[in-house]
Amino acid sequence: MLEQLAKAGAVLFSIAGIAYLAGLAVAYCVERLTLRRLKAEGVEERIQRVLKLISRFQHRRDQMLPMLVRLDDQVKSARRRHYMVNKRLADLAVSRSRLLRVLGEEEAFARAERPARRFIAHVINRHVQRAHLEQKAHPFLAPSWGRAQQVHAWASSIGDAKVLIERVYPPSAGFAVIDISEPDGEAALADPAANLQPESEPPAAGFRAAGR
Known part of the structure; x- marks a missing residue:
């Protein structure tokens, strides 16, 4: 009885090992095929170009950031002046109605x-x-x-x-x-x-x- 169980266990382990090796081989083949197809389609070159564009955009953003800050300050200053002018006009309208x-x-x-x-x-x-x-x-x-x-x-x-x-x-x-x-x-x-x-x-x- 024990010998039969040992044989059955050995068979199971053998089948599991063979299945693992077969799956590993299939995964390796699929990976190689995928990489070959991507290489044939120029995906790696595209990724490199995208990375270069991202780097350029980041550099351009760093250059534009001080200008954007200055423009934002100018917009805020213009809004303050607009508010003060409108307030001055309202005060003048009130003063014009007084004796x-x-x-x-x-x-x-x-x-x-x-x-x-x-x-x-x-x-x-x-x-x-x-x-x-x-x-x-x-x-x-x-x-x-x-x-x-x-x-x-x-x-x-x-x-x-x-x-x-x-x-x-x-x-x-x-x-x-x-x-x-x-x-x-x-x-x-x-x-x-x-x-x-x-x-x-x-x-x-x-x-x-x-x-x-």
Whole structure:
């Protein structure tokens, strides 16, 4: 019984070895045939050409990368300039719709014995702001007083200018001076609102004149 099993095992191992050798031989033949066919079709030369093209493209990419970075920076800079120009145009459109209010004796300060001093202030009305928040209309002031309005005051000092402004636009009526300053040299000429036609408001007109 054992001898029969040993013989059967030996036969099986022999068959397995022969099959392995046959498969190896078949694989070798198929590989050789495939390589011969690829060589006949020039596949290796194609692969070499593709590798050369890839190397050239990579070299070209390395050369173009700094230029692409510079062009990207130029595009970003152009976009920023475009945004600033559009913002400037929007600001000009808003400034064009605002009135320029002038207070004080402008002609008197043009005399040689009295130096001309002009102060620019921004005035807002809190009552109008509150009415806007409540979605109501102020009884006698224009809705534009809900945002800062520019006032030019001619006076001998910044204190006198503030007194003049508060006399025409009294805090008791809800007016508030947000800021007041004296432009340096011709700096005020760069303000787009300086090109607007001024609306002169005499001090005696009182705060009711501010609704215009």
